[in-house]
Structures are given as structure tokens and as C-alpha cells.
Amino acid sequence: MLKNVTNLxxxxxxxxxxxxxISKWDTTNVISMAFMFNNxxxxxxxxxxxxxxxxxxxxxxxxxxxxxxxxxxxxxxGWSNSQPLNTNINFSNNRTSYSNQEVINFGYSENEANTLxxxxxxxxxxxxxxxxxxxxxxxxxxxxxxxMEVYDxxxxxxxxxxxxxxxxxxxxxxxxxxxxxxxxxxxxxTNTISLESLIDIKDTRALTLPQNNTTIGYFQNCTNLIxxxxxxxxxxxxxxxxxFYNxxxxxxxxxxxxxxxxxxxxSMFYNxxxxxxPLDFDTTNVIYMNSMFYNxxxxxxxxxxxxxxxxxxxxMFYNxxxxxxPLDFNTxxxxxxxxxxxxxxxxxxPLDxxxxxxxxxxxxxxNxxxxxxPLDFDTxxxxxxxxxxxxxxxxxxPLDFDTxxxxxxxxMFYNxxxxxxPLDFNTxxxxxxxxMFYNxxxxDQNISEWDIFxxxxxxxxxxxxxxxxxxxxxxxxxxxxxxxxxNELEDQRTLHFGNSVSSINDTIKRAYSDINYKIIDGGPDxxxxxxxxxxxxxxxxxxxxxxxxxxNGQQSKLLTDYIATKNTSAEINKxxxxxxxx
Numbered sequence: 001m002l003k004n005v006t007n008l009x010x011x012x013x014x015x016x017x018x019x020x021x022i023s024k025w026d027t028t029n030v031i032s033m034a035f036m037f038n039n040x041x042x043x044x045x046x047x048x049x050x051x052x053x054x055x056x057x058x059x060x061x062x063x064x065x066x067x068x069x070x071x072x073x074x075x076x077x078g079w080s081n082s083q084p085l086n087t088n089i090n091f092s093n094n095r096t097s098y099s100n101q102e103v104i105n106f107g108y109s110e111n112e113a114n115t116l117x118x119x120x121x122x123x124x125x126x127x128x129x130x131x132x133x134x135x136x137x138x139x140x141x142x143x144x145x146x147x148m149e150v151y152d153x154x155x156x157x158x159x160x161x162x163x164x165x166x167x168x169x170x171x172x173x174x175x176x177x178x179x180x181x182x183x184x185x186x187x188x189x190t191n192t193i194s195l196e197s198l199i200d201i202k203d204t205r206a207l208t209l210p211q212n213n214t215t216i217g218y219f220q221n222c223t224n225l226i227x228x229x230x231x232x233x234x235x236x237x238x239x240x241x242x243x244f245y246n247x248x249x250x251x252x253x254x255x256x257x258x259x260x261x262x263x264x265x266x267s268m269f270y271n272x273x274x275x276x277x278p279l280d281f282d283t284t285n286v287i288y289m290n291s292m293f294y295n296x297x298x299x300x301x302x303x304x305x306x307x308x309x310x311x312x313x314x315x316m317f318y319n320x321x322x323x324x325x326p327l328d329f330n331t332x333x334x335x336x337x338x339x340x341x342x343x344x345x346x347x348x349x350p351l352d353x354x355x356x357x358x359x360x361x362x363x364x365x366x367n368x369x370x371x372x373x374p375l376d377f378d379t380x381x382x383x384x385x386x387x388x389x390x391x392x393x394x395x396x397x398p399l400d401f402d403t404x405x406x407x408x409x410x411x412m413f414y415n416x417x418x419x420x421x422p423l424d425f426n427t428x429x430x431x432x433x434x435x436m437f438y439n440x441x442x443x444d445q446n447i448s449e450w451d452i453f454x455x456x457x458x459x460x461x462x463x464x465x466x467x468x469x470x471x472x473x474x475x476x477x478x479x480x481x482x483x484x485x486x487n488e489l490e491d492q493r494t495l496h497f498g499n500s501v502s503s504i505n506d507t508i509k510r511a512y513s514d515i516n517y518k519i520i521d522g523g524p525d526x527x528x529x530x531x532x533x534x535x536x537x538x539x540x541x542x543x544x545x546x547x548x549x550x551x552n553g554q555q556s557k558l559l560t561d562y563i564a565t566k567n568t569s570a571e572i573n574k575x576x577x578x579x580x581x582x
Contacts, residue, residue, distance in 0.1 A: 002026050009057075010035040012043070019043050025050065032057045039064035046071045048078025125184050125207045127176040128200035130224070134170040138197060139189035142178055151177040175202070183208045183234055186218055199224045199249075208234035217242025217267070219250075227252025239264040241288075246271045251298075255280040266312075267291040275299055276322075283307065290336070291315040299323055300346075307331060314360070315339040322346055324370075329353060336360045338384070343367040348394075355379060362386040362408075369393050372418075376400070383407050386432075390414035396421060396442075403427060410434040410457070417441050425450060432457050439464035446471040448478035455484060458495045465498035466522070472500040476508045476519070486516050497521040 002008075002025050009032050012018050019042045027033075027050045034057045037043050043065055052058070129138060140150070140162065150160045150167060153175050160167050160176075165187075167176070178184055185208045189195060201207075209218055219225060220242050226249050235257065241264045244250050251274045259281050266288045269275050276298045283289075283305045290312045293299055300322040307313070307329045314336040317323055324346040331337075332354040341347050342363050348370045355361075355377045362384045365371055372394045379385075380402040389395055390411050396418045403409075404426040413419055414435050420442040427433075428451040437443050438460050444467050467475070479495075486493060495512070499522035502508055509519045509526035519526070 003029065005029065006031045008033045008036050010038065012036060012040050013038045014040075015043075016041045019045065021045055023047055023049055027051050028054065030055055033061050034059050035063070036061045037063075037065055041065065044071055046074045046078075048074040048076070050079070052079055124203060124205075125178045126202035126229075127178065127198060128202060129169060129174045129176060129197045130199045131169045131171050131174060131197055135168055136170070136193065136197070137166050137168050139166050139191055139194040140176075140178070141186055141189055141194070141198065143185040143187045148184070149177075149179040151179070178206075185210050188216065188218055188220070192221075195222050196224055198222050200226050201229050201252075203231065204229040204233040205231045209237050209240075211237045212239050212241070215242070217245040219243060219247055220245040221247075222250075223248050225250050227254070230256075232256050232258060235259065235262065238262055240268050241266040242270060243268045244270075244272050244275070247275075248273050251275050251277060253277050257281070259283065260285065262286055264288045265292050267294060269296050269299070270294045271296075272299075273297045276301060279303065279305075281305060284309070286310055288312045289316055291318065293317050293320050293323070295319045296323075297321045300325060303327065305329070308333070310334060312336050313340060315342070317341050317344050317347070319343040320347075324348060327351065331355060332357070334358055337364050339363045339366070341365050341368050341371070344371075345369045347371055348373060351375065351377075353377070356381065358382055360384045361388050363390070364388050365392055365395070367391040368395075371395055372397060374398065379403060379406075381405060385409050385412050387411040387414065389416055389419070391416075392419070393417050395419055399423060401425065404429070406430055408432040409436050411438070412436050413438075413440050413443070415439045416443075419443055420445065423447060427451050428454065430455055433461055434459045435461070435463070437462045437465050441465065444468050444471060446474050448474040450479075450482075452479060452482050453484055458493065460496045462498045462500070463496050465500065467497060467500040469501060469503055472497065472502050472521075473504060473508075476502055476504075476512075480508065480511050480515070483512075483515070483517060490516065492516050492518055494518045494520055 005027075006029055008027075008030055011033075013035050016039065018040050023046055025047075030052075031054055033052075033055055036058070038060060041064060048071075125142070127141070131138075142148075142165075144150075144162050144165045148162075150162055152160055152169070184206045212218060217240075222244075223246060225244075225247050230253050233254075238261055240259065240262050245267055247269075248271060250269075250272050255278050262283070263285050265283070265286055267290070270291055271294065273295065275296050278301045286305075286307070287309055289307070289310050291314070294315055295318060297319065299320050302325045310329075310331070311333050313329075313331070313334050315338070318339050319342065321343065323344055326349050334355070335357050337355070337358050338360045339362075343366070345367065347368055350373045358377075358379070359381050361379070361382050363386070366387045367390065369391065371392055374397045382401075382403070383405050385403070385406050386408050387410070391414065393416065395416055398421050406425075406427070407429050409427070409430050410432045411434065415438060417440065419440055422445055425447075430452070431454050433452070433455050434457045440462070441464060443462075443465050448471075475497075483493075483495075493516065495517055497519065501521060501523045505523040506526060509523075512519050513526055
């Protein structure tokens with residue numbers, strides 16, 4: 001049959017219902033088969049036995065066809081015996097692909113392999129599972145429909161039975177091939193076994209990530225997923241928030257993803273402790289990058305990200321202990337930088353950033369033990385600097401910060417053992433200075449000009465610090481008239497200056513005692529008597545009266561009225577009343 005036919009160009013072009021068995025055709029004398037089965041969407045026959053020895057043109061012969069994998073394999077293997085192979089061969093039935101080496105193994109030369117296109121992979125997704133027990137039910141992470149075929153370990157054989165989006169697998173390693181004539185949408189399973197058994201995604205060209213309107217990421221908690229696919233993925237979403245959240249084994253190269261339309265990358269690689277791949281992302285439209293690399297302890301890649309539109313960036317590199325790369329970020333729209341580099345123990349890069357709109361910098365460099373770079377930040381709108389440099393044991397740079405709007409500086413330089421720089425801070429709005437210079441063993445500066453009138457809490461302010469006598473005297477003398485005035489019936493407040501010693505110890509401590517403050521430092525405690533009243537509510541009341549000053553009737557009445565409102569013991573009340581009556 002066909003013995004005298006030499007041209008079969010476009011023979012069945014557009015015959016969408018044709019699927020006849022023509023495997024026995026004699027094609028010995030055929031010279032051209034271009035577009036022969038073009039768009040024969042139903043054709044699926046093994047024509048691998050055809051003799052193509054004299055064919056010079058089979059370009060686009062199988063365009064738009066959808067062969068089964070077993071038939072496609074048979075065709076490629078069969079035609080590999082037709083030597084010499086002519087150029088312009090295109091097997092584009094769009095399901096899977098052979099690498100050049102695999103084609104060469106079929107008998108083609110390397111040059112011939114370069115001319116042969118067998119591209120059927122953009123309609124398949126390959127998933128690798130590691131199953132521990134027989135008869136394990138796995139929920140497929142796709143929106144399965146009847147147009148799909150699911151195979152186990154090869155494209156040959158009988159497709160797996162899929163019921164309610166589930167397949168059943170026995171113990172062992174399984175390559176699951178999902179084939180479809182249209183794109184395959186990812187649909188995250190909710191059961192743990194399906195998430196933890198997925199150990200690889202090998203091909204993503206057919207895979208689509210649909211819009212995600214939940215707080216759960218696409219691959220969240222796939223803790224064993226390594227991801228060897230290097231192709232792009234179809235992103236029909238604006239959010240990659242938590243995309244690989246807690247994928248502790250993930251280290252896939254996804255730099256060729258087209259993320260142009262993405263606006264949200266919150267926690268995208270959160271706790272991806274193995275991840276360390278370059279990211280050539282176009283992030284022009286991204287607004288949120290907070291916690292993007294949170295706890296990515298292996299990550300240390302350069303990042304050329306467009307952050308022009310980013311407003312929230314806090315916690316972006318939290319606990320990225322290996323990270324130490326330059327960051328030429330445009331931060332002109334960023335408002336929050338708290339926890340930005342917390343626990344980045346290797347980080348020590350200059351930051352020429354626009355911080356005008358930032359309001360929060362607490363914990364920004366906390367535990368950055370290597371960091372020691374000058375910071376020319378505009379902090380005029382910052383309100384919170386709590387723990388900003390806590391445990392920055394190497395840090396010792398001048399800080400020309402505008403702190404006029406800062407309300408809290410607690411723990412700001414906690415355990416900054418190297419820090420010793422002048423601080424011309426405007427502290428007029430600060431209310432909390434707890435542990436501010438705790439264990440700053442090198443710190444010795446005159447901060448007597450600070451406005452501390454609104455500070456309510458000085459607990460352990462300079463614990464472990466030794467300020468020189470001159471600086472310490474200046475601070476104490478200046479601050480005694482600046483500290484916030486408190487009622488003598490309130491709890492006594494403490495000012496802790498570590499191991500510092502004043503040359504006017506008794507005099508200055510008495511002055512503070514008179515206004516219900518206690519100085520704790522390296523000098524002797526003040527032993528005198530003052531009219532302070534130290535109240536420990538609901539337990540007891542101590543009264544210490546300065547011999548120089550007398551209780552008048554008004555003070556006695558005030559004290560009596562106060563006692564009446566408290567649940568004090570009868571013994572304490574008796575002592576107090578006896579004192580007042582005398």
C-alpha cells in the first residue's frame with residue numbers, strides 16, 4: 001500500500017476525529033510528510049514501523065497531536081532505525097521531552113539530536129513520592145479531572161485509578177506522572193501524609209499556581225520537598241505568601257519564575273533552612289516582603305530586588321545566620337523595619353537606605369554579633385527603638401539619630417560590649433529606658449543633657465556599666481532636677497548605674513531619695529533617713545521618716561486615708577497609727 005506515493009504533505013491536516021490504524025503503510029518511497037497529522041487531536045497510533053529512509057521533510061508532521069507515551073516511545077525508537085535521519089524533524093505533541101542524550105541513545109547523532117524536537121512535557125507534571133507503608137492513600141496536589149492521566153513510575157501501562165483526587169500507593173519511591181491537555185492547577189492537600197511524602201517536583205511547565213486567597217501557602221509544610229524542576233511555572237496569582245513555608249528541605253532553583261504580577265511575598269521562604277539559590281526575580285510590583293527569608297539559615301545569595309514599592313519589610317532576614325550580602329534596596333516607601341536583621345550573626349554590610357518613612361526599628365539589628373557599620377539613617381519618624389542593637393557585641397559606630405519622636409528605648413544597646421560613642425539624643429518623648437545600656441561594659445559617655453522627664457522605667461538602666469567619675473557626677477547632678485516627679489506614696493523608683501561611683505555619693509543619693517528615687521551603683525548605699533514611703537501593695541507598709549522633717553496633720557490624714565484602702569495586717573496598722581499619734 002502507498003508503494004508509489006512520494007508525497008504525504010498535510011494528508012490528514014485538521015482531521016480531528018481520525019484515529020485509524022495505518023501502521024502497516026509502506027512509506028519506503030515517500031519523500032515528504034510535512035504537516036501530515038497537523039492538529040489530528042484524536043490520532044494515537046503506533047507508526048514506529050514506518051520506513052523514513054527517503055523522507056527529506058517531516059517538519060511539523062505531528063503538530064497538535066496527543067499520543068500516548070507508549071506510542072510516542074515506540075515511534076521515536078522505531079524511526080531511529082531510519083538512517084540517515086533528515087533535519088527539521090519536529091515531534092510537538094506537547095506532553096514530555098527527551099534530552100539530547102536520550103535521543104542520541106536511540107541512534108541519532110548529536111547534530112541530528114539538535115534538530116529533533118520531541119516536546120510533550122509542557123502538558124505534564126512529575127511528582128516524586130517516598131511512601132513508607134503499603135496501601136497508603138495520597139491526595140494528589142492538583143485539581144484532577146477526567147481529562148487527566150496519572151501514571152506510576154513511567155508513562156507506559158495503565159493509568160492509575162484516581163478517586164476523589166486520591167491514589168493508593170505501596171511502600172517505595174514513586175514517580176507520579178500527571179498528564180493533561182490543558183494546564184494543571186496546584187491544589188494543596190490538607191493531610192500530613194500527602195504533604196510529607198512529596199519529596200520532589202521534577203517538571204513544572206504544565207503546573208499553574210492559581211490565585212490563593214487563604215493564609216496557607218501553596219507548598220506549606222512539605223517538609224521533605226527538595227524541588228529539582230528548573231523550568232518556569234504558570235503564576236495566575238498575585239500572592240506567594242508562605243509559598244514554601246516550613247519546607248525545610250527545599251533548595252530549588254526558581255529564579256526563572258515570572259513574578260511580575262506578584263504583590264505579596266510575606267514569609268515566602270519562611271523556615272526554608274536548606275534554601276540557598278539565586279533569585280533573579282522582577283519584584284517591581286511587590287508591596288510586602290516581611291519575613292520573606294525568616295530563619296533561612298543557609299541562605300547567602302546576592303539579591304538584586306526592585307523594592308521601590310515595598311512598604312513592609314520587617315523580619316525579612318530574621319535568623320539568616322549565613323547571610324552577608326550587599327543590599328542596594330530602595331526603601332523610600334518602607335514604614336516598618338523591626339526584626340529586619342535580627343540574629344543575622346554574619347551580616348556586616350553598609351546600608352545606604354532611605355528610612356524617612358520608617359516608624360518602627362525595634363530589634364532591627366538585635367543579635368547581629370558581627371555588624372559594625374556606620375548608619376546614616378533618617379529616623380525623624382521612628383517611634384520605637386527597643387532592642388535595636390541588643391547583643392551587637394561588635395558594634396561601635398557614631399549614631400547621629402533624630403530621636404525626637406521615639407517613645408521607647410528599652411534594651412536598645414543591651415549587651416553591646418564594644419559600644420562607646422557620644423549620644424546626642426532628643427529623649428523628650430521617651431517613657432521607657434529599661435536595660436538600655438545593660439552590660440555595655442565599654443560605655444562611658446556623658447548623657448547628662450538628656451531630657452528624661454517623661455521616663456517611667458529605668459530598671460537596670462546601666463547594669464554592669466562603669467561610667468567614669470566625672471561623667472557620672474555630671475549625669476547625677478543634672479538628672480536630679482530632670483527626672484519625672486512622683487508622689488511620695490508611690491513605689492520608689494530605681495536608677496541603676498552598674499559599677500559607677502560618684503565623688504558626691506551621700507549628698508547626691510540623699511537628694512534622689514528625697515524625691516523617692518534610689519540610686520544603685522558601685523558606691524555605698526545611702527544610710528540616712530528621708531521622708532520617702534515605700535509601699536508594697538497588699539503585703540506591708542514601711543515608713544521611714546527623716547528626723548529633720550515632721551509629719552504634719554495633713555500628711556497624717558493622707559497616710560491614714562491611704563491605709564484604710566489597703567489590705568494591710570493589723571500589726572502593721574497598729575505600728576503606723578502609733579507613729580502618727582506620737
